[in-house]
Each structure stands twice: as structure tokens, then as C-alpha cells.
Amino acid sequence: MTSVTAAKPSPPRPSAIARPIRARTAATVELAGRDARAAGMLERDTSRRLAALRAAIEQGRRDGSITSTRDAGAPARFVNATIGGMRVSSQGGADRATLEAIAEVVMDALTH
Template identity: 75%
Template sequence: MARPRMFDEERALDAAMRTFWEKGYEATSTQDLCAATGLGRSSIYNTFKSKRDLFERALAHYIDTTTATQLAVLEDTRHRAADRIRTLFEIIIDGETEHRAGGRSLGCLTVNTTVELAGRDSATAAMLERDLARRLAMMRAVIEEGRRDGSVTSRRDADALARFINAAIGGMRISSQGGADRAALESIAEVALDALTH
């Protein structure tokens, strides 16, 4: 009935996500987004309402893919809870090693957005809060499983341990963006895991 799209919306979203991830929201111009996606301005504004809207969808895309793979690891009941958390750390370190630009890690779009936008954009903050709540809930559940399977012996309550693991992940991402290499990140992860068996 009408002219079809010349591009794949998901691929465009992915390219936009990558750009926001690399440069941050403010430093990314709509021209950058055109260049990264290969689309013209019209196509972008025809498909997405605004730069903000595109960003929010890119962030949602990031959250969906990233949190999904992380939750899959945490739900893998073939391994003991503490080992699943160790695997999660490994995956995160792999990601930090993999996603780089200009010799530096890009960190995590969720963390970066928490820093850059959460304080000023309530819609974005709400997205991040939902994701955080989901990850904390899952982590609490894993901690409790660990308590049962014996791999978590700390007497701290599950909520505190979950928040701690989450903070440790954030800290590793900041360390990575600050220049820490793989070995440094691995040592941080090892020490963090010690706290679970205190």
C-alpha cells in the first residue's frame, strides 16, 4: 500500500545505542545518529519522535539485551549460587574488555546514564529504577539459594548482599573506565566474592 522502509529499525536502534554508549547523551548530536545509523534525518524523525525518544528506546534495548543475558546466568540452577555470581562477574569483565573505543572501556550504558541523566530526567530515572529493582530481586533470590546450597555463608541479610554485589559490579565498571585492566578487574571480583563467604 505504500513505500516500505529501506532499513531495519532494530539495526538502527542498535547503532544509536552504541553511539549513546560511546559518547553519552548530551555529546551525541542528531548528525552523529544519522552517521551511525546510516539514515537521513527524515527517517530518524519519522521513526522516532525525538532525540530523547530515540535515546529512551536505545536504553530500553540495552537493558533488555544486557539484563536478559545476566539473568539467564543467575537462573542457571545447574551451578551453585556463588558460582553463578562468579560467572556473572566473568561475563561483565568480558564485556568491559570487549566494548571499547579509543583504547578505553565504554563501561555500562545503564551506569553511564545513571550518572549523566538520572538526576535530571525522571522518565529515564524510572526506567533505571525498574531495571535495578529487577536485578536486585534476582540477586536476592540467588543469595538465598546460596544460603541453602552452602555457597553463601555470610550472615548479612540477603538484601544487603544483593546491593553489595550490585555495587561491586558498578565499581568494577567505573574502575574499567578509569583504566583498570582485566587482571585488576578479576582481582576486584575475587575479593568481592570473599564477602559472600565471610
């Protein structure tokens, strides 16, 4: 009796995962001004992201890696807005070096 082993499926490529997420995000943002449900989804997503960023900033302050003395909400909003801009830049063709340079500026802002 011959046994046949099924090949393991390869994991999806990050770009295959990111495309539907970007499309869903773009649609939600586009609809938020006209659709209460979309606005609620966007607000919940933003609130969760900002809470995670605030927590990371506060942890960074405790361990000394973040020296900014501003209320944690302000740098969290700055990082969140920068990430959005980096997404747009990436979709527009920005290369890795450009995106890393942007990230370095964000880190400088948090540590000075």
C-alpha cells in the first residue's frame, strides 16, 4: 500500500494579506463621513490603536527608551498619523530606505 502525503500549503504572502486589509480600511475611511456604522468601526479601530501606542509609550518611559515628556496621548497620535502617512507613501512606491528614514525621525521625536 502506497501512502500519499499531502504537501503543506505555503503561508500566504504578506502582500496577499495586506491588500484586502488596505481595501477594507480605505473603504471604511471613505464611508465614515456618510455611514454611522463605518464611522463607529473607524473610531473603535483608532481608539484601540491609540491605546496600544499610549501603553507602549508609557512602557518606554518606564524603561528609559522614550524620553518625551509630553502627555502620552500626543505622541501616540503623532505615531498613528505617521504610520498612516507611511502606508500611503508605501503604496505610492516609497522604498524601504525612505520608510526607515521616516521611522528614524519618529524615534528621534520620542527620544528628544
